[in-house]
Amino acid sequence: MFSNPRQDNKLKFGLAINEALHQLMESDPSVFVIGQGVKSPWYVGNTCNGLIQKFGEARVIDTPISENAMSGVASGAAMNGMKPVMNYPRLDFMYYALDAIMNGAANWRYMAGGNANVPAVFWGIINRGGEQAAQHAQAIQAIFAHAPGLKVVMPSNPYDAKGLLVAAVRDPDPVVYLDDRWLYGQECVVPQNLYEVPIGKGKKVRDGKDITIVAISYMVPEAIKAASQLAKEGINAEIIDPRTIKPLDIDLILSSVQKTKRLVVAEGAWQSFGVSSEISQLVYTQLFNHLSAPIEKVCLPDCPAPASRSLEAGYYPKSEQIVAAVKKTLRGKI
Amino acid sequence: MEKDLLEKIYRRMLLIRLAEECLIGPILSGEVKTPCHLYTGQEASAVGICAALSPQDIVFSNHRGHGHYLAKGGDVEKMLAEIYTKESGCCRGRGGSMHLMARECGFYGSAPIIAQTVAMATGAALANSIKNNGQIAVTFFGDGAVGEGIIYESLNFAALKKLPVIFVCENNLYSTHLPITECRPDVPLYEIAKPFGIAAAQVDGNDVLKVYDAASVAVENCRAGLGPYFIECLTYRMRGHVGPDDNIQGQHTDIRPDDEVEAWRKKDPIAKFENYLAESKIFEKNDLEKIKQETAAVVEKAKEFAVSGPRPDINDVKKYVFES
Numbered sequence: 001m002f003s004n005p006r007q008d009n010k011l012k013f014g015l016a017i018n019e020a021l022h023q024l025m026e027s028d029p030s031v032f033v034i035g036q037g038v039k040s041p042w043y044v045g046n047t048c049n050g051l052i053q054k055f056g057e058a059r060v061i062d063t064p065i066s067e068n069a070m071s072g073v074a075s076g077a078a079m080n081g082m083k084p085v086m087n088y089p090r091l092d093f094m095y096y097a098l099d100a101i102m103n104g105a106a107n108w109r110y111m112a113g114g115n116a117n118v119p120a121v122f123w124g125i126i127n128r129g130g131e132q133a134a135q136h137a138q139a140i141q142a143i144f145a146h147a148p149g150l151k152v153v154m155p156s157n158p159y160d161a162k163g164l165l166v167a168a169v170r171d172p173d174p175v176v177y178l179d180d181r182w183l184y185g186q187e188c189v190v191p192q193n194l195y196e197v198p199i200g201k202g203k204k205v206r207d208g209k210d211i212t213i214v215a216i217s218y219m220v221p222e223a224i225k226a227a228s229q230l231a232k233e234g235i236n237a238e239i240i241d242p243r244t245i246k247p248l249d250i251d252l253i254l255s256s257v258q259k260t261k262r263l264v265v266a267e268g269a270w271q272s273f274g275v276s277s278e279i280s281q282l283v284y285t286q287l288f289n290h291l292s293a294p295i296e297k298v299c300l301p302d303c304p305a306p307a308s309r310s311l312e313a314g315y316y317p318k319s320e321q322i323v324a325a326v327k328k329t330l331r332g333k334i
Numbered sequence: 335m336e337k338d339l340l341e342k343i344y345r346r347m348l349l350i351r352l353a354e355e356c357l358i359g360p361i362l363s364g365e366v367k368t369p370c371h372l373y374t375g376q377e378a379s380a381v382g383i384c385a386a387l388s389p390q391d392i393v394f395s396n397h398r399g400h401g402h403y404l405a406k407g408g409d410v411e412k413m414l415a416e417i418y419t420k421e422s423g424c425c426r427g428r429g430g431s432m433h434l435m436a437r438e439c440g441f442y443g444s445a446p447i448i449a450q451t452v453a454m455a456t457g458a459a460l461a462n463s464i465k466n467n468g469q470i471a472v473t474f475f476g477d478g479a480v481g482e483g484i485i486y487e488s489l490n491f492a493a494l495k496k497l498p499v500i501f502v503c504e505n506n507l508y509s510t511h512l513p514i515t516e517c518r519p520d521v522p523l524y525e526i527a528k529p530f531g532i533a534a535a536q537v538d539g540n541d542v543l544k545v546y547d548a549a550s551v552a553v554e555n556c557r558a559g560l561g562p563y564f565i566e567c568l569t570y571r572m573r574g575h576v577g578p579d580d581n582i583q584g585q586h587t588d589i590r591p592d593d594e595v596e597a598w599r600k601k602d603p604i605a606k607f608e609n610y611l612a613e614s615k616i617f618e619k620n621d622l623e624k625i626k627q628e629t630a631a632v633v634e635k636a637k638e639f640a641v642s643g644p645r646p647d648i649n650d651v652k653k654y655v656f657e658s
Contacts, residue, residue, distance in 0.1 A: 068453070069488045070487070076458040114426065
């Protein structure tokens, strides 16, 4: 089975995805990759390296710029026995595909009373910063998670990137797989075999007792940095990476907050009506009497992404904002 | 054409007509609430196209989908039960009139979001092409659908990849309640396929044999690997956009001129085909009458099945969102 060369068993994010795609396509002839730019590293980095040489243009399909139809095409192929991985090299173009994904694929099984399904993966890459402004920046996991028939995953490291992609492709229902270009420098141990990270299972990234930080996608490495900083000040933070946005592993979050009695949710998406709000609501409902402080959210301000670097610098939260939020919840205790 | 096929075509057209018409009373009384976009008057289009397909070929449909479902071989009992929103329906009462499904005979679904299923059919054809199984996909849509951009994206991709898909536009002259002449420049509709180099034909959509002939050419084209085909069927709906007569909340919203409706009534596709069968002496009048009675009995039984079935249980409302 294909594996990318690694040092100390480690792989970077893009090559972990690449390895998953190779192994999935080797092991299942119904898996194929489709999307704008899958032939070109300019669009998809190294994630699709070597696929076209090995599997040919029939199963590695670079497409015209037609996100709506191509997403419907992926869905129709999925209904007809295939397992498409539809790539959007820039997530902002997925708005064009919302009908196909949210109105079509997401509703199809239900409308058919269980007599049909759409086992497609819609893989959007969040690609922001660098003065790219509002339409080259967005993270709209909340929109997808809002649709009852969609599962949504957001890996924060190469191990999960590979394992969640495998699980998403094998899932019998449509899965929206969202990763962030800012994570593509991440490197960690990635097993060479074809393994799954189960959809719906979060992970405790760091054990702690004073505060729970639920961090999503690129906020996970930021939370780890924040926790190191906090440790120097005697604050022991527990970090939970949900990995799957929907179905959310709420039990893992609840058991952590039950212990720490405090919660900060960190998500690189808009502050209002988002995944962070949903997590907060679920925790308030279940643990209202256990909380020692109001829940804090570390998110993007409710405004479109700006271009200018002077605005960008304050727009995207980093570890410092997480540290500040943690201290706010601990006010009076330390 | 062989007598068996002619009989099959006749039976299918009648089945559609009688199944649609049996819904008029229940719609007016409120017994059937799900919005029914009746197919009466357009039967030759669905039946002519589907008669040229194999059972494995795939059909996607739109909001006016009852005729497509039955033409592809969908079970009439399960269809009527679905329209009565019963657990015994083809979609267990979750889909209603606008979402029918009969995968066992290649009917892969219908949806009222205009032109949404055009891309799905293109995708099903892509899957056939990757699997190299010689099967084709068909998408039925109306004239109003050509206002949607996804059609052009799909035509482009299908032509680019030479996919075995037949685009069937049923031009009934009205985009809901707006004449198609008020929606687009006065250019023959099937010519939208031309810029993509897709072979296209316009046929009398009320003449089932002409539709069948056009479909046979298209099917052959697709099976030979020559790429997609576009067929425009000129037809007319004899009922309202939705429901029997477009009397919505007491207002008569059907703006179609009486003489236009009357002129098309004279071109009824079933009457036309009956005349052909009788005049060409393939069937005796008595044979046709017998088929009518048999079909009426089938529909009567199907309606009883629909009426007598249970509605879904509220405790199951969240079932079928995901596999598990």
